[in-house]
Amino acid sequence: MKYDWVLFDADETLFHFDSFGGMKLMFERFGVNFTRDDYDAYQLVNKPLWVDYQDGKITADELKIIRFEGWATKLGITPFELNSAFLEAMADICTLLPGAKELLDALSGNAKLGIITNGFTELQAIRLERTGLSDYFEHVVISEEVGVAKPDLGIFDHAHQLMGLPCKTKILMVGDNPHSDVLGGINFGIETCWLNTQGVQTPAGIHPHYEVNSLEQLRMTLFA
Structure with a gap:
């Protein structure tokens, strides 16, 4: 070696890292049918945030908040709670x-x-x-x-x-x-x-x- x-x-x-599968499972747990169109709309926000994070323009906490702000407002919870629910779902489907x-x-x-x-x-x-x-x-x-x-x-x-x-x-x-x-x-x-x-x-x-x-x-x- x-x-x-x-x-x-x-x-x-x-x-x-099946993020659509994780999102779908997470939203099912909130009683929401999360569609591919919903996912595409989410990724329009999420993907540029990851670039900004890698470039040092935003923090990890800012990424977590901004990407879930819209959905968190709809569900009446905080973006951090939604982010945790997403990571939990991703752990559940991990291979x-x-x-x-x-x-x-x-x-x-x-x-x-x-x-x-x-x-x-x-x-x-x-x-x-x-x-x-x-x-x-x-x-x-x-x-x-x-x-x-x-x-x-x-x-x-x-x-x-x-x-x-x-x-x-x-x-x-x-x-x-x-x-x-x-x-x-x-x-x-x-x-x-x-x-x-x-x-x-x-x-x-x-x-x-x-x-x-x-x-x-x-x-x-x-x-x-």
Whole structure:
């Protein structure tokens, strides 16, 4: 194994993140039939907020409030309550990506493992526990707790400090987002792997050290 540490993104890298399924389940619990059109309208608000969050223009709390303000008013609850209900629903439907468990089993004992995620604290521990992954990871670094999100170098530096400052040439960052995971890792000076399950074109100016279409392909690549 070339690496002493392998760091993973969480959503759509280790875990499926079916946000429509989570929203539908959450709203069912409130007695609301949440449609695909409702979801599309929600995403018009939500997606730009995540870009602003990754760019450091808004905080995690602001993201939670703004994205659910409209629905919270309709339901007569606070945006924070609705956000918690959504994260609870996402935990309830959480599944692993194909090959995730096999990859982690192969890496265990050969490298130390960590997670760096821009997701919210409320979801991470329960999801790791329910999928049986809690014991695999030395550190779980969450942007909401650190105060900056990937691709900001601050979150990578925070993780590096927790890891005991290992040589950067011995660290691999794996993620599905070419901007936050790959470019963030490259800018920090570590090697990167882009999990490109959709087969889309690499964005201009971003050059991951590896590009794979599945976690199984990554496993074969690392242990070739």
